[in-house]
Amino acid sequence: MSVYIKEEPSLDIDLPLVSIPMPEPDDVGNFAPHPEPVPFCALCIREWPQSSEFFEFNCDNSADFRDMLRDIVEIEFREQSFNVCRACWKIVKMIGDFRKCCLKAQRWMERTDEAGLAAEDDWISEEMVQTIDYLQTLIVDQMQRIEETEPAENELVTVMSVDHIKVQPYEAEESEPKEQLLAEDFDCREEMCKQVAQADDLLVEKPSKDWRSKKCEEKKFFCELCDIGFARM
Structure with a gap:
C-alpha cells in the first residue's frame, strides 16, 4: 500500500x-x-x-x-x-x-519486510x-x-472606538399646535366626503319624486364626520 x-x-x-x-534601580534602590x-x-x-x-x-x-x-x-x-x-x-x-x-x-x-529497529534509547521508558x-x-x-479568559462574542462587539462618532442633541422641529392640525385634518376629510358624494350623485340616478322617501333614505348611509349621505350601490 x-x-x-x-x-x-x-x-x-x-x-x-x-x-x-x-x-x-534608582538612587534609592527601587526598580521602576x-x-x-x-x-x-x-x-x-x-x-x-x-x-x-x-x-x-x-x-x-x-x-x-x-x-x-x-x-x-x-x-x-x-x-x-x-x-x-x-x-x-x-x-x-x-x-x-x-x-x-x-x-x-x-x-x-x-x-522492506524486516523487523523493526531495536530500542537503543529511553523512548519507551516509563520516565519518558x-x-x-x-x-x-x-x-x-x-x-x-x-478559554476561561477569552472574551465572549457579544463582548467583542461592544469593544469599539467611538471617538469618531459625533453625537448631536435632538432638536424637535417647530410644529403647529395639535388642535390646528386636527381641525385641518377634519376639514380635509370633509372636503373629500363632499367630492365623493358629488361623484356618487353622478353615477347613481336620483329618483325625481321620492328622493326623500323612507325607501330612499334606507338606501343611503351617512359620513360620521360631516353627515353627508351616500347612495348604496
Whole structure:
C-alpha cells in the first residue's frame, strides 16, 4: 500500500534570541516599572519575566516560520509582528521532527519486510512517558486558562472606538399646535366626503319624486364626520 508523502517542511530557521533587559534601580534602590508592555508568546499567551529570551518575528523575517506553522500544525498567522517563547519554539520543532520521523518510518515499511529497529534509547521508558504526560498537562492547563479568559462574542462587539462618532442633541422641529392640525385634518376629510358624494350623485340616478322617501333614505348611509349621505350601490 502506497502512502502519500507531503513535502517535508524546512525546520532550519536561524533566528537570534531577544532578551528583555533588566530595569536599573534608582538612587534609592527601587526598580521602576518597565515602560513598554510585557512581551508574550503568540502561541501560548504567556508573558515573560525579566531577562527571559524569546524569538521576535516581523514581516521581514517571519515568512519561513509562518510556512512551517502552516505545514506542521496547520496554523495561519495573520499578525504582522509577534513573539514566540523558546519552549513553544522547541515544541514546534519537535512536532516537525516527529512528523519527519513518522514519514521516514512509512517509507521504510514500504521498502522492506524486516523487523523493526531495536530500542537503543529511553523512548519507551516509563520516565519518558511521564515526561510527555507532564508536557501535555501543561499544554491542556494553559488551553483551559485561555478559554476561561477569552472574551465572549457579544463582548467583542461592544469593544469599539467611538471617538469618531459625533453625537448631536435632538432638536424637535417647530410644529403647529395639535388642535390646528386636527381641525385641518377634519376639514380635509370633509372636503373629500363632499367630492365623493358629488361623484356618487353622478353615477347613481336620483329618483325625481321620492328622493326623500323612507325607501330612499334606507338606501343611503351617512359620513360620521360631516353627515353627508351616500347612495348604496
